Ligand SMILES: Nc1nc2c(c(=O)[nH]1)N[C@H]1C(S)=C(S)[C@@H](COP(=O)(O)O)O[C@H]1N2
């Protein structure tokens with residue numbers, strides 16, 4: 452903790468005193484703001500439209516959507532990033548969410564050949580290759596195996612990929628929104644592989660599975676058998692309900708902590724093999740260029756990373772100085788988040804943030820720093836620490852190893868320049 456942290460500590464007493472002085476607890480009165488004479492507030496003293504008639508009946512919306520006032524909280528794409536919206540990506544509005552669970556309706560999508568529509572009745576999952584008995588499961592078959600519920604984040608390896616050379620996209624949604632975090636229900640892949648029998652695979656060392664999707668791209672990926680037998684799920688529900696079409700309905704692979712590309716959607720086939728396929732998605736794509744121009748093979752795990760979601764360019768400070776909640780998300784593919792530090796001076800000094808709940812394995816963790824903003828500019832950063840002892844690097848530290856020509860696996864510390872008027876901008880402090 453720095454000295455700076457102390458004079459930045461929030462004053463709850465001042466906040467409460469300010470609110471009480473107006474006699475209106477709900478009025479947005481910042482600490483230090485002069486108490487005003489109480490003028491009648493028509494929102495309190497007048498009968499409003501919503502109290503003069505009746506609201507909607509219970510079946511007005513059999514499946515509910517967010518209220519119209521929240522229509523800005525949507526996925527967005529960046530038009531110039533891809534040639535069309537079929538092989539493309541959009542971004543989760545992380546700047547506008549709280550907590551850790553991403554609603555499916557605004558969770559980012561990444562397709563290589565569009566989101567397909569596949570009925571449960573037409574669904575088949577084949578397990579073949581080095582197994583004792585090749586098997587084909589229908590959707591109904593999958594529902595008869597013991598199920599698990601687990602919360603995990605899914606991050607595209609290209610998340611923050613545009614930021615390597617310098618600050619590029621203006622908003623947490625665009626710099627860090629290729630991520631979502633859901634509660635998955637499904638069957639462990641181990642259960643299904645054991646059903647097929649793995650004696651034929653012999654020594655599990657150096658054995659692999661190749662997972663393939665039913666869409667035109669197939670998005671085939673090789674996964675070491677060790678991981679496949681560890682925590683991989685064959686999932687059919689997310690956040691309690693059926694997967695949305697765009698997230699792989701009716702069944703997708705969940706590969707905890709590993710890059711999103713391996714989370715094969717519309718999963719149709721798992722082949723047990725004695726080596727990796729070295730498919731397009733694991734050679735020419737999703738490979739990291741290093742400082743010396745060479746390429747690093749097999750980088751599956753997502754390193755610890757974090758971002759301040761508010762304030763941020765799409766979520767400026769609108770209430771002036773006084774109590775300010777700084778919040779964001781942290782995650783690690785190598786374990787649980789153990790702590791997050793926040794800096795308001797571009798990384799010179801750091802204050803430990805409060806975790807919304809203790810970090811769990813390979814899942815998003817929410818952090819808060821309850822501060823008292825003096826109204827001056829901030830260079831806002833967050834830095835994640837995980838249960839492996841790893842600390843999120845600065846951009847300069849990452850570039851020393853990876854150079855400037857990388858795309859994937861950028862987990863560097865992000866900076867928002869928050870100005871005196873509360874507006875924020877993506878800047879680089881390396
Ligand atoms: N079958 C199939 N699976 C796929 C893809 C795809 O195009 N086809 N895209 C992959 C990529 S690159 C990512 S980042 C994740 C994204 O999952 P989401 O669309 O649910 O966010 O799905 C992966 N699985």
Ligand SMILES: [Mo]
Nearest residue numbers: 607608711712
């Ligand atoms: Mo991806």
